[in-house]
Amino acid sequence: MADAIDVVYSSLNHRFKGDLLRPGELGYEDARTVWNGLAVRTPGLIALCADVSDIINAVKVASQAGILTAIRCGGHSLAGFSTCDQGLVIDLSRMRQVIVDPEARRARIAGGCLLGTVDVATQRAGLVFPSSVVSHTGASGLILGGGTGWLTRRFGLSCDNVEGFTLVTADGSVVQSNSRENADLFWALRGGGGNFGVVTEFEVKLHPLTSVLLAEGLSSGADIRSLLQFWRDFMAEAPLDLKWNINLRLAAHASNVASDLRGRPVASNSLIWTGEPEAGRPYLQRVLSMCNPDTASSRVISYIDLQTMADSEFPHGRHYYTKSGYFKYLDDGSIDRMLEAIATPPSSGTQIELAYLGGAATQVAATETAFGDRSAPLIMNLLASWSDPGDDAENISWVRGLFDDLRPAMKPGVYINFMSGDEQDRVSEAYQQQWDRLVAVKSYYDPGNFFRLNQNVPPRKLP
Numbered sequence: 001m002a003d004a005i006d007v008v009y010s011s012l013n014h015r016f017k018g019d020l021l022r023p024g025e026l027g028y029e030d031a032r033t034v035w036n037g038l039a040v041r042t043p044g045l046i047a048l049c050a051d052v053s054d055i056i057n058a059v060k061v062a063s064q065a066g067i068l069t070a071i072r073c074g075g076h077s078l079a080g081f082s083t084c085d086q087g088l089v090i091d092l093s094r095m096r097q098v099i100v101d102p103e104a105r106r107a108r109i110a111g112g113c114l115l116g117t118v119d120v121a122t123q124r125a126g127l128v129f130p131s132s133v134v135s136h137t138g139a140s141g142l143i144l145g146g147g148t149g150w151l152t153r154r155f156g157l158s159c160d161n162v163e164g165f166t167l168v169t170a171d172g173s174v175v176q177s178n179s180r181e182n183a184d185l186f187w188a189l190r191g192g193g194g195n196f197g198v199v200t201e202f203e204v205k206l207h208p209l210t211s212v213l214l215a216e217g218l219s220s221g222a223d224i225r226s227l228l229q230f231w232r233d234f235m236a237e238a239p240l241d242l243k244w245n246i247n248l249r250l251a252a253h254a255s256n257v258a259s260d261l262r263g264r265p266v267a268s269n270s271l272i273w274t275g276e277p278e279a280g281r282p283y284l285q286r287v288l289s290m291c292n293p294d295t296a297s298s299r300v301i302s303y304i305d306l307q308t309m310a311d312s313e314f315p316h317g318r319h320y321y322t323k324s325g326y327f328k329y330l331d332d333g334s335i336d337r338m339l340e341a342i343a344t345p346p347s348s349g350t351q352i353e354l355a356y357l358g359g360a361a362t363q364v365a366a367t368e369t370a371f372g373d374r375s376a377p378l379i380m381n382l383l384a385s386w387s388d389p390g391d392d393a394e395n396i397s398w399v400r401g402l403f404d405d406l407r408p409a410m411k412p413g414v415y416i417n418f419m420s421g422d423e424q425d426r427v428s429e430a431y432q433q434q435w436d437r438l439v440a441v442k443s444y445y446d447p448g449n450f451f452r453l454n455q456n457v458p459p460r461k462l463p
């Protein structure tokens, strides 16, 4: 591999417009760092691309040399797929242009954008692109895997709001994909992850929205169980304007948390209402009445504040491990097992994230995009977060043990963006009925599986 990477470097060096960084060189340490501290790798070469021609050259050279290659946008892959040992990283972080057309309510988003870049640009025109809940996440990885967030119930998944892709495929060709051109690829790119090429630009639909009504509150003790029971039944009939996320965790030892709650298991409720605030207040008040009164609040906040309010809860460099899946119905036994587990997590940063999807995301037909499963509205993410590498084994084992206990009550399937790096055996489970078509598209566009550092859909074996 060392020789091959030298060949790649020499071949790219004379024509590359961005920067090529090798171990030991100035800037390399920063450039090799990804969000998950559990994914520390030492790439042989990091190619910080300046433009599409850099990407084309890097893909051509690396694919001819047969070198292991990772593609990076925001570097937030929980699985650590945007880095590798010894191989090449094609890094798009210098390609963050967003061009908004306010009249048409459309935008063109470059392949290296963070969600925050997109939000700032679109909000200048009073518009939103539906994305996730943490602004330092990369747009490319998020959209290609599907993309769930605050606006999923109102406007659908992120990938449902893409009208066209431009990408560099494994042979270095630039390919356009939309409902008219390369329609199979267009289908596959909406949920199929990074399997098909390096996306250099997304053409997306935008929606008018500049603020939301937000309610937050903590429930504790026996109230958590009844709250979860209420949540699962109420959300099945709730209006599209309402999104209600619940995180089960230990309350922080922080001055803004009531002293009698600190360190105790709580359900942290965050709800937004995207319609007229007055119409949403009764719904939000109903939920806040189930929260500790000292912790309950509601206010209208700007969309940018909404999108950035969780940023500091998920800092770069901590160790994270996740396992995720869907419930069709959250039964009482699963609630009790979650409550038991969250009373004694191995790390105070660990949480069980529960989000209710449905709404506009389920109004898109199952076969219209490659996204795995739109039918089970309740998504659970067991997310362990800790800082001492000596605690890796204990935290990972806690997540695995809890997942194994909950799994019998869950619906088969998993959202690929919430998968860890040791779950390659669950990729076909993630796609279910989409699998054969995905394999066919992969086999056509990437027969040698050059793009394999992802939730991989292997191409058919060459004859």
Ligand SMILES: Cc1cc2nc3c(=O)[nH]c(=O)nc-3n(C[C@H](O)[C@H](O)[C@H](O)COP(=O)(O)OP(=O)(O)OC[C@H]3O[C@@H](n4cnc5c(N)ncnc54)[C@H](O)[C@@H]3O)c2cc1C
Residues within 6 Å of the ligand: 035, 070, 071, 072, 073, 074, 075, 076, 077, 078, 081, 082, 092, 111, 112, 131, 132, 133, 134, 136, 137, 138, 139, 140, 141, 142, 143, 144, 145, 146, 147, 148, 149, 193, 194, 195, 197, 198, 199, 200, 314, 417, 418, 453, 454, 455
């Ligand atoms: C703090 C945090 C919060 C999150 N919240 C949400 C959430 O609310 N909703 C949600 O749906 N997901 C969420 N996620 C998951 C997130 O969607 C995935 O981690 C996603 O892959 C991140 O994208 P990225 O570009 O930052 O990742 P990267 O690590 O850069 O890449 C992820 C994958 O995409 C591929 N890829 C990256 N760029 C390109 C490109 N231009 N072309 C082709 N392939 C590419 C990579 O090769 C890799 O396989 C969250 C993740 C984190 C860390």
